[in-house]
Amino acid sequence: xxxxxxxxxxxxxxxxxxxxxxxxxxxxxxxxxxxxxxxxxxxxxxxxxxxxxxxxxxxxxxxxxxxxxxxxxxxxxxxxxxxxxxxxxxxxxxxxxxxxxxxxxxxxxxxxxxxxxxxxxxxxxxxxxxxxxxxxxxxxxxxxxxxxxxxxxxxxxxxxxxxxxxxxxxxxxxxxxxxxxxxxxxxxxxxxxxxxxxxxxxxxxxxxxxxxxxxxxxxxxxxxxxxxxxxxxxxxxxxxxxxxxxxxxxxxxxxxxxxxxxxxxxxxxxxxxxxxxxxxxxxxxxxxxxxxxxxxxxxxxxxxxxxxxxxxxxxxxxxxxxxxxxxxxxxxxxxxxxxxxxxxxxxxxxxxxxxxxxxxxxxxxxxxxxxxxxxxxxxxxxxxxxxxxxxxxxxxxxxxxxxxxxxxxxxxxxxxxxxxxxxxxxxxxxxxxxxxxxxxxxxxxxxxxxxxxxxxxxxxxxxxxxxxxxxxxxxxxxxxxxxxxxxxxxxxxxxxxxxxxxxxxxxxxxxxxxxxxxxxxxxxxxxxxxxxxxxxxxxxxxx
Numbered sequence: 001x002x003x004x005x006x007x008x009x010x011x012x013x014x015x016x017x018x019x020x021x022x023x024x025x026x027x028x029x030x031x032x033x034x035x036x037x038x039x040x041x042x043x044x045x046x047x048x049x050x051x052x053x054x055x056x057x058x059x060x061x062x063x064x065x066x067x068x069x070x071x072x073x074x075x076x077x078x079x080x081x082x083x084x085x086x087x088x089x090x091x092x093x094x095x096x097x098x099x100x101x102x103x104x105x106x107x108x109x110x111x112x113x114x115x116x117x118x119x120x121x122x123x124x125x126x127x128x129x130x131x132x133x134x135x136x137x138x139x140x141x142x143x144x145x146x147x148x149x150x151x152x153x154x155x156x157x158x159x160x161x162x163x164x165x166x167x168x169x170x171x172x173x174x175x176x177x178x179x180x181x182x183x184x185x186x187x188x189x190x191x192x193x194x195x196x197x198x199x200x201x202x203x204x205x206x207x208x209x210x211x212x213x214x215x216x217x218x219x220x221x222x223x224x225x226x227x228x229x230x231x232x233x234x235x236x237x238x239x240x241x242x243x244x245x246x247x248x249x250x251x252x253x254x255x256x257x258x259x260x261x262x263x264x265x266x267x268x269x270x271x272x273x274x275x276x277x278x279x280x281x282x283x284x285x286x287x288x289x290x291x292x293x294x295x296x297x298x299x300x301x302x303x304x305x306x307x308x309x310x311x312x313x314x315x316x317x318x319x320x321x322x323x324x325x326x327x328x329x330x331x332x333x334x335x336x337x338x339x340x341x342x343x344x345x346x347x348x349x350x351x352x353x354x355x356x357x358x359x360x361x362x363x364x365x366x367x368x369x370x371x372x373x374x375x376x377x378x379x380x381x382x383x384x385x386x387x388x389x390x391x392x393x394x395x396x397x398x399x400x401x402x403x404x405x406x407x408x409x410x411x412x413x414x415x416x417x418x419x420x421x422x423x424x425x426x427x428x429x430x431x432x433x434x435x436x437x438x439x440x441x442x443x444x445x446x447x448x449x450x451x452x453x454x455x456x457x458x459x460x461x462x463x464x465x466x467x468x469x470x471x472x473x474x475x476x477x478x479x480x481x482x483x484x485x486x487x488x489x490x491x492x493x494x495x496x497x498x499x500x501x502x503x504x505x506x507x508x509x510x511x512x513x514x515x516x517x518x519x520x521x522x523x524x525x526x527x528x529x530x531x532x533x534x535x536x537x538x539x540x541x542x543x
Contacts, residue, residue, distance in 0.1 A: 066134045070143040071153065073173045076301070085135040085155040085167045086116035090301045092252070099440045099449050108252055108301050110203030113275060117201040117254065118299070120167065120182065123281060126194040127184075130165065133157045146171045150179070162187035176302035177312050185292040196282040196295055200254050201275055202247040212434045214250055216278045217319060218266045219243035224318045229276075232268045239265040245280050246319055248304065251436045256280045257298035257314050303436050306333055322434060328427035332357075333435055340437070346450055347443030350432070350519055354526040357428075358534075361421055365531065369538040372490055374409050376539075432520040443518065447475065450519035467515045475521050480510030482528035489535055 170179030322329035455471030
């Protein structure tokens with residue numbers, strides 16, 4: 001009976017979670033906080049502010065037509081515009097937008113952002129014209145191939161008052177990591193006192209995922225911070241020892257990494273057209289006339305692969321986080337990749353991983369099924385008690401507890417072992433949803449993508465509660481049938497109302513799972529089949 005209550009509680013939790021996300025998840029764009037709410041952080045020397053205001057009124061006219069420089073490496077193609085030296089495009093050569101072979105390669109920089117990303121400026125706007133500057137690339141042609149070793153690409157610009165600003169990129173053919181050095185040489189007659197700002201932009205200024213994290217994150221004081229989109233209005237600035245900032249999607253991310261891991265800040269803004277901007281705000285610097293200051297960074301635009309990020313260092317691997325049970329999920333990713341080396345099919349790797357976790361939890365499962373089998377034997381005696389004391393619920397409870405004591409049965413023996421297995425399920429749930437290894441990974445037959453829901457055939461009409469594409473969720477239906485069989489093997493609840501509710505649990509779970517990734521459904525199905533086999537074995541042994 002307690003086992004049934006636990007099963008029902010878990011199922012209802014899933015249902016509430018699903019319905020809450022469908023009907024109540026906030027989807028409206030949050031307006032950015034007014035500028036006046038930000039505390040002033042810039043100090044300007046006396047007299048310099050007047051010159052700045054005068055310079056801002058003067059129109060800065062580009063002296064040449066802005067080019068776009070294309071850099072090709074074996075891993076990606078990046079396009080950098082001379083206008084503001086911004087990244088306009090970043091295409092990953094080993095990933096595609098969709099699973100089809102003729103699908104375009106994966107583009108990280110959205111075309112909905114006309115200014116691109118990786119924009120540079122100063123918080124106090126102390127260099128007039130920088131926000132619309134046209135840089136000059138030190139390249140006589142518009143394209144370069146990076147094949148052997150690291151090669152630099154320099155963009156430079158001179159302000160009307162003689163300040164020279166340079167952005168020097170260092171591209172390597174074997175890594176997604178890009179070096180970036182920004183230099184500011186003060187050839188003016190006044191000291192420059194300001195905060196350098198380097199910003200990332202993403203056309204994802206609204207929450208997309210209900211099951212995993214997407215949005216801005218940072219490594220603050222050596223600890224990962226993930227900011228939900230709806231929280232930006234409440235707090236949009238984070239300060240401390242800043243290792244890196246990032247804008248994360250489900251499988252890919254862009255990041256600015258500090259070489260010094262010093263005191264700095266990240267500021268967040270939601271701009272029109274759902275544009276999210278994350279600023280890396282450097283500590284204030286004073287650059288005296290005739291002197292030059294250098295700011296060193298690393299950039300990462302690429303996949304959220306644990307292997308790739310851990311190999312790069314800078315604690316980038318912390319960007320991949322699977323929630324509360326991350327400490328369980330990450331070893332599972334490692335094991336899944338380990339199995340894949342020998343059998344190059346991630347569906348088979350999931351099955352082996354499920355077998356392994358089931359073997360580790362076998363003693364707990366056996367104890368649970370043994371308790372359930374003993375409880376099943378008491379069902380006739382409990383039915384007699386209910387018939388005998390049908391008008392006295394208190395007496396029924398007393399006699400039932402006496403019955404447990406006589407036969408030495410712990411009524412919680414069936415549910416406690418199952419509670420211990422819940423963290424493993426949720427860890428695998430998050431891992432199988434977010435692991436980039438499963439993106440566009442085929443299994444067999446109609447399952448061409450383990451990160452997407454399984455659909456056999458394609459329908460030209462919508463189906464209630466089903467997300468597109470619309471088709472027959474064969475694997476999910478089989479999983480629901482396995483849950484029904486498992487329920488039939490369990491002792492029925494004593495309460496008729498609970499018994500009726502339990503009859504609908506397989507249907508409810510099937511409906512919930514129709515939009516889950518086929519990799520997760522495969523795990524749940526295999527786990528159910530193994531549980532049925534274990535329950536059958538234990539019940540025969542204790543018969």
